[in-house]
Amino acid sequence: MGKLGCRHNERGTYPMGIVNHKKTDLHGMTVHTIETKKYKTTSFILQVKEPINEKNVTKRALLAYVLQSGTKDFPSSKELRSALDDLYGATLNADLSKKGENQVISIRMEVANEKFLSNSEPVLDKAFHLLSQVLLAPALEGDVFKEGIVKKEKRSLKQQIESIYDDKMRYANKRLLEEMYDSEPYRLNVYGNGDEVDSISPKELFDYYQEVIRNDKIDLYVIGDISTDEMVDKVSKHFRFSKDRKEDETKAVNAADEKRISEVKEIFEEQDVQQGKLHMGYRTYTTYADDDYFALQVFNGIFGGFSHSKLFMNVREKESLAYYAASRFESHKGAVFVMSGIETANYEKAVKIIKEQHEEMKKGKITDSEFEQTKAMINNQVLETIDHPIGLSEVLYHNVVAGTNRSIEDWMEGIKKVTKDDVVAVAKKVTLDTIFFLKGAGTNGNENV
Amino acid sequence: MGMKTFDQLDETLHYEELANGLKVYVLEKKGFNKTYATFTTHYGSVDNHFKPLGKDENVKVPDGIAHFLEHKLFEKEHGDVFQDFSKQGASANAFTTFNRTAYLFSTTGDVKKNLTTLIDFVQEPYFTEKTVEKEKGIIGQEIRMYDDNPDWRVYFGLIENMYHHHPVKIDIAGTEKSIAKITKDDLYECYETFYHPSNMILFIVGPVDAKDILSFVKDNQSQKTFKEKENIERFFDEEPQTVAKTKKVIEMTVQTPKCYMGYKEAAPNRQGKELMKHELSVNLLLEMMFGKSSPNYETLYEEGLIDQTFSFDYTEENGFGFSMLGGDTGSPDEFVERISGMVEDFKQHSIDEDSFDRARKKKIGAFLRSLNSPEFIANQFTRYAFNEMDLFDVIPVFESLTVRDVESVLQNHFKKEAMTVCQVQKKKS
Numbered sequence: 001m002g003k004l005g006c007r008h009n010e011r012g013t014y015p016m017g018i019v020n021h022k023k024t025d026l027h028g029m030t031v032h033t034i035e036t037k038k039y040k041t042t043s044f045i046l047q048v049k050e051p052i053n054e055k056n057v058t059k060r061a062l063l064a065y066v067l068q069s070g071t072k073d074f075p076s077s078k079e080l081r082s083a084l085d086d087l088y089g090a091t092l093n094a095d096l097s098k099k100g101e102n103q104v105i106s107i108r109m110e111v112a113n114e115k116f117l118s119n120s121e122p123v124l125d126k127a128f129h130l131l132s133q134v135l136l137a138p139a140l141e142g143d144v145f146k147e148g149i150v151k152k153e154k155r156s157l158k159q160q161i162e163s164i165y166d167d168k169m170r171y172a173n174k175r176l177l178e179e180m181y182d183s184e185p186y187r188l189n190v191y192g193n194g195d196e197v198d199s200i201s202p203k204e205l206f207d208y209y210q211e212v213i214r215n216d217k218i219d220l221y222v223i224g225d226i227s228t229d230e231m232v233d234k235v236s237k238h239f240r241f242s243k244d245r246k247e248d249e250t251k252a253v254n255a256a257d258e259k260r261i262s263e264v265k266e267i268f269e270e271q272d273v274q275q276g277k278l279h280m281g282y283r284t285y286t287t288y289a290d291d292d293y294f295a296l297q298v299f300n301g302i303f304g305g306f307s308h309s310k311l312f313m314n315v316r317e318k319e320s321l322a323y324y325a326a327s328r329f330e331s332h333k334g335a336v337f338v339m340s341g342i343e344t345a346n347y348e349k350a351v352k353i354i355k356e357q358h359e360e361m362k363k364g365k366i367t368d369s370e371f372e373q374t375k376a377m378i379n380n381q382v383l384e385t386i387d388h389p390i391g392l393s394e395v396l397y398h399n400v401v402a403g404t405n406r407s408i409e410d411w412m413e414g415i416k417k418v419t420k421d422d423v424v425a426v427a428k429k430v431t432l433d434t435i436f437f438l439k440g441a442g443t444n445g446n447e448n449v
Numbered sequence: 450m451g452m453k454t455f456d457q458l459d460e461t462l463h464y465e466e467l468a469n470g471l472k473v474y475v476l477e478k479k480g481f482n483k484t485y486a487t488f489t490t491h492y493g494s495v496d497n498h499f500k501p502l503g504k505d506e507n508v509k510v511p512d513g514i515a516h517f518l519e520h521k522l523f524e525k526e527h528g529d530v531f532q533d534f535s536k537q538g539a540s541a542n543a544f545t546t547f548n549r550t551a552y553l554f555s556t557t558g559d560v561k562k563n564l565t566t567l568i569d570f571v572q573e574p575y576f577t578e579k580t581v582e583k584e585k586g587i588i589g590q591e592i593r594m595y596d597d598n599p600d601w602r603v604y605f606g607l608i609e610n611m612y613h614h615h616p617v618k619i620d621i622a623g624t625e626k627s628i629a630k631i632t633k634d635d636l637y638e639c640y641e642t643f644y645h646p647s648n649m650i651l652f653i654v655g656p657v658d659a660k661d662i663l664s665f666v667k668d669n670q671s672q673k674t675f676k677e678k679e680n681i682e683r684f685f686d687e688e689p690q691t692v693a694k695t696k697k698v699i700e701m702t703v704q705t706p707k708c709y710m711g712y713k714e715a716a717p718n719r720q721g722k723e724l725m726k727h728e729l730s731v732n733l734l735l736e737m738m739f740g741k742s743s744p745n746y747e748t749l750y751e752e753g754l755i756d757q758t759f760s761f762d763y764t765e766e767n768g769f770g771f772s773m774l775g776g777d778t779g780s781p782d783e784f785v786e787r788i789s790g791m792v793e794d795f796k797q798h799s800i801d802e803d804s805f806d807r808a809r810k811k812k813i814g815a816f817l818r819s820l821n822s823p824e825f826i827a828n829q830f831t832r833y834a835f836n837e838m839d840l841f842d843v844i845p846v847f848e849s850l851t852v853r854d855v856e857s858v859l860q861n862h863f864k865k866e867a868m869t870v871c872q873v874q875k876k877k878s
Contacts, residue, residue, distance in 0.1 A: 081742035089814025166703040275593035320586030376538035383482040383557035
């Protein structure tokens with residue numbers, strides 16, 4: 001693949017029709033390039049992954065925000081933001097997500113394609129430089145992060161953690177995870193623990209940062225009207241890691257879910273809300289890398305993934321109990337979560353209907369149209385997701401997290417091959433673990449002047 | 450049939466106004482998998498006082514009816530239209546705003562089949578007493594879901610503060626009490642008045658052949674008959690320039706207070722290019738005053754008065770307009786004092802060209818980025834078109850703005866007496 005091939009230790013090309021995705025390994029970072037003329041922008045997505053753990057979870061959340069608040073050349077948030085504005089409003093944001101038992105920092109940058117600007121300025125090189133600085137050349141004071149930045153971002157992180165409580169759906173979801181996974185790392189919140197924030201010193205954070213840069217798995221996606229050779233060149237020019245960088249292989253997690261359920265945990269909490277928030281967690285014992293992963297997708301779709309699903313049709317349309325009643329799944333932990341907003345008094349009724357829908361599926365009571373519609377919708381969903389640069393990078397990143405090598409076509413083929421029997425087999429594996437119900441006392445939101 | 454090319458953006462828009470008055474637009478997006486279509490009527494929650502088509506008497510309809518109608522249009526004698534779309538590999542949805550109701554689908558499969566479903570279901574209402582009653586429970590839960598959402602409460606609370614009479618202050622979904630009154634006849638009356646093709650726009654964006662799609666739609670419409678088009682008469686009470694209330698505090702079970710403040714536009718009656726210029730000027734000014742690269746943002750962030758949730762926006766439609774700024778804050782009163790002080794301070798100094806240019810670059814970049822999204826294009830194009838603006842004028846209008854335009858909105862829009870505040874505070878137990 002091109003004259004640059006000899007400089008790099010690996011360069012694989014997926015046999016791609018829908019997406020032209022190339023991978024290049026460069027000093028321990030994997031560069032993924034996707035050449036497409038679809039967009040008016042070029043997107044950069046850095047994914048930095050480590051197993052989520054009690055010791056580092058809060059530091060890592062703080063680190064994400066500190067990194068996006070200043071670099072060596074632009075040592076304050078204001079200067080960094082001005083530099084971005086000058087790049088025709090390039091966007092830069094860092095955020096966190098939990099993918100299975102990994103805590104991933106995503107740093108995303110999007111710049112206008114210069115061909116659409118009246119006075120075409122070379123924004124791409126500047127963008128590469130800036131992005132590499134965010135990761136590799138942060139704003140320092142002495143030998144550690146600038147104290148002012150750390151202090152501000154600590155306050156902001158604490159506020160962000162607190163705000164989960166204010167959004168009752170998010171709060172109920174968080175509580176469900178804490179109860180359901182009480183002895184597994186997956187219980188941890190991706191933003192960390194509020195009471196740990198204050199004690200993190202700039203030095204401690206910087207030491208941790210150096211570990212991250214040395215050991216974490218790092219992937220960079222570049223998507224747009226680009227050429228792979230040029231991008232690889234620019235990456236090797238701008239991204240220079242220290243010599244002792246070595247991905248810590250022992251860190252990769254792929255723990256199979258071994259926990260068997262003997263009894264469903266039922267947790268109630270009361271708050272002053274107008275509507276009860278019902279959240280139910282199921283273990284599926286299937287994750288992205290498994291053969292029956294596609295059957296799990298179809299299971300979830302029929303159960304509560306779409307507006308033709310059993311939950312939507314029965315909880316909402318038939319019984320008028322709720323505005324939303326849906327399920328979603330987590331690919332790398334192998335869980336299905338159900339959520340619905342109901343009258344507190346309708347708790348028993350709603351739970352009964354939801355459980356019944358699952359039982360029906362175990363018995364194979366799935367109509368042809370439910371089955372076919374769901375497969376068509378999943379197919380549609382994947383194709384739509386990859387129309388968006390971030391969606392595309394997320395779909396491709398599943399492979400990194402799961403250690404697989406599936407193309408978009410494999411994916412679509414996998415869904416196509418699923419049979420009803422496969423779905424029933426998955427339905428039988430899926431087991432309810434925990435129900436969390438946030439009950440309403442019903443006087444929320446009184447106004448006064 | 451018309452065609453407009455936007456060379457700088459590398460886009461070509463095809464359009465046609467059909468004999469029944471329906472405006473159809475098609476934007477070809479090569480390389481995309483998805484086709485996205487919206488069928489939108491110029492009718493929303495503010496249109497609650499009007500003269501029904503073919504009648505002499507004005508009517509006032511229950512709050513929340515436009516949104517209720519949106520829900521009910523999906524139900525037909527044969528069942529739920531959502532199902533028809535999903536059988537055809539499309540996902541459908543709808544939304545109601547202050548002055549629009551949009552029905553939409555996206556698909557990577559058969560565009561024409563889904564387009565027929567979209568047009569036909571919106572043009573063939575089927576309301577019965579039974580299905581109307583059933584929906585009241587569902588929408589009741591939707592209302593409660595929003596009641597528990599502090600971000601929605603503080604946003605809407607601010608709009609309520611601004612207006613004495615204008616129906617923009619009424620929650621789009623109404624209340625459980627107001628929707629209890631809705632009957633199928635009310636729905637038909639609103640439908641007949643506002644869903645005439647001449648009050649609607651169909652927008653299709655995706656990897657399609659524009660000419661083919663246009664003639665397909667034309668064919669569909671020529672097989673249907675509609676009443677003669679009439680001008681729709683809507684009535685609004687005279688709205689004073691002052692705000693109705695200067696401050697409101699809502700108590701909820703939250704840990705972090707929320708505070709929004711806003712300025713009410715005194716003369717929200719612009720249309721066309723004038724409106725676009727005004728809207729973009731206010732937004733540009735907000736960016737200069739409080740954008741992430743501004744000194745004010747840095748100060749507020751350092752003082753702990755704002756966090757990542759801080760945002761601002763200006764919006765104007767025929768009859769109402771306001772700017773808002775806000776987010777989570779530990780000290781809501783101090784937040785208001787500091788921000789209004791900064792606005793006053795900004796008025797005292799002349800506007801600096803560099804920050805003007807930078808803010809403009811940022812805005813142009815953000816606009817280009819949004820053109821990656823078919824949803825943005827279809828929804829915003831329609832919104833602009835209902836206000837006689839053209840989405841694709843945004844970049845040239847930005848480029849034509851001067852420091853003087855921004856100075857003028859600074860003096861005229863951000864007036865102390867037009868300001869109001871809404872806060873969500875921690876409930877005292």
